[in-house]
Amino acid sequence: MASHIFRNARLSDGSHVDVHVSAGIVEKTTPHDPTTVVNEHETDAKGQLLLTTLAEPHAHLDKAFLAERIPNPSGDLLGAIHAVHEHAHTLTFDDIVERASRAVNIYLKNGTTRIRTHADTFDGSTLQVRALRQVANNFRDLCDIEICALVQWPLTGKEGKPSRLLAERARADGADLIGGCPHLDTDPSGANKVFLALAKDLDCNLDLHVDETLNAGMLSLRDLAKRVINKAPAFSVTASHCVSLGMQSTKVQKQVSKLVAEANIAIVTLPQTNLFLQGREHQTAMPRALTALTALRAAGVTVLAGGDNLQDPFNPMGRADPLEAAGLLVSAGHYFPEDAFEAVSSTVHERLSGELPFLAPGSNAHFILTPARSVREFIAFANQPRSVFRHGTLIHDTLEA
Numbered sequence: 001m002a003s004h005i006f007r008n009a010r011l012s013d014g015s016h017v018d019v020h021v022s023a024g025i026v027e028k029t030t031p032h033d034p035t036t037v038v039n040e041h042e043t044d045a046k047g048q049l050l051l052t053t054l055a056e057p058h059a060h061l062d063k064a065f066l067a068e069r070i071p072n073p074s075g076d077l078l079g080a081i082h083a084v085h086e087h088a089h090t091l092t093f094d095d096i097v098e099r100a101s102r103a104v105n106i107y108l109k110n111g112t113t114r115i116r117t118h119a120d121t122f123d124g125s126t127l128q129v130r131a132l133r134q135v136a137n138n139f140r141d142l143c144d145i146e147i148c149a150l151v152q153w154p155l156t157g158k159e160g161k162p163s164r165l166l167a168e169r170a171r172a173d174g175a176d177l178i179g180g181c182p183h184l185d186t187d188p189s190g191a192n193k194v195f196l197a198l199a200k201d202l203d204c205n206l207d208l209h210v211d212e213t214l215n216a217g218m219l220s221l222r223d224l225a226k227r228v229i230n231k232a233p234a235f236s237v238t239a240s241h242c243v244s245l246g247m248q249s250t251k252v253q254k255q256v257s258k259l260v261a262e263a264n265i266a267i268v269t270l271p272q273t274n275l276f277l278q279g280r281e282h283q284t285a286m287p288r289a290l291t292a293l294t295a296l297r298a299a300g301v302t303v304l305a306g307g308d309n310l311q312d313p314f315n316p317m318g319r320a321d322p323l324e325a326a327g328l329l330v331s332a333g334h335y336f337p338e339d340a341f342e343a344v345s346s347t348v349h350e351r352l353s354g355e356l357p358f359l360a361p362g363s364n365a366h367f368i369l370t371p372a373r374s375v376r377e378f379i380a381f382a383n384q385p386r387s388v389f390r391h392g393t394l395i396h397d398t399l400e401a
Helices: 076-088 093-111 127-138 158-172 188-201 220-231 243-247 250-263 272-277 293-298 322-333 338-344 344-351 375-380
Strands: 004-012 016-022 025-031 047-051 054-059 112-120 144-151 178-179 206-210 235-243 268-269 303-305 367-371 387-390 393-397
Touching: 004 047, 004 375, 025 054, 047 375, 054 303, 054 322, 054 344, 093 112, 093 127, 093 393, 112 127, 112 206, 127 144, 144 158, 158 178, 158 188, 178 188, 188 206, 188 220, 206 220, 220 235, 220 250, 243 250, 250 293, 272 322, 272 367, 293 303, 303 322, 303 338, 303 344, 322 338, 338 344, 338 375
Parallel strands: 054 112, 112 144, 144 178, 178 206, 206 235, 235 268, 268 303
Antiparallel strands: 004 016, 016 025, 047 367, 367 387, 387 393
């Protein structure tokens, strides 16, 4: 790919710059000279806002768009889990590929170039993993898709042997990393121990669904953090949801957040789905079902935000746009818009893939151009037009639509 220059791009601080790209990589950024004439081999940004592309750190593409086919009458977490299990036999390879591909195309249109998706494993089958591997391969030139095998419970003891073996099969069948739900296991602490051992044995990272409950008595995150500190694994550990941490006293929140920071565990908060699933039994002072965002950030923990489920039994809403999660971080999580945007973009890219900071020399030229006047406005207007570039090449454009 030849060298290319994006002329007169406006950054979030209001400055106008020229971004020099070579072979899809940022070479340098220089102040824009308004007297420069843009040639046919350059991109005239016309003073539009230049941002990094968006990223989805926690999706379930295998279940996307199942809301009509698989109802969840109770509207809660266990109701959704039972509904999906009961209908698992109706899902086929081609069906999963079609729905997941539809979701990825919408994510791309909205400016998302990185997705970590979980994939169910049912009854000894790696169907979802294999189907999503096909999707990831199909979109590899447009979007980096990482597959996390969601290992079922129980995981410990003799009863957990089939799940442990299935984790190995899932890894062999295309899963990039493994995960699961220790808090739903009969032995959450034991499940944490097994997951850490499996990740080491399978030479992969670990992304767990942790404490997705308003029950303050369940706090397996503390045990997980202590185990990670003790073992100091070479792989990365991510803890998604962590809802019950938000139900603790501020003292406990600070104590656990300090442990999480020491363990270098990244936390993924998932406002859309948890706002829907949790809190129905609390009709007075209904909790927001978010993790302890203030305490975690104060402790220096890396906090990401994701969309989780997309129009399925766990969440009937969703538009495959990380800006939806960013907007809820502002409204329900008391984030400032600029911080919320980072939680669904640069912070995700840097944490999940080791990407260099936006526009740093040597970073990938993954950009969004939008006429939005600010990051806040970009989040606020859901249908804001955007041009999406990957490695400096235009892959989607709604500005002309």
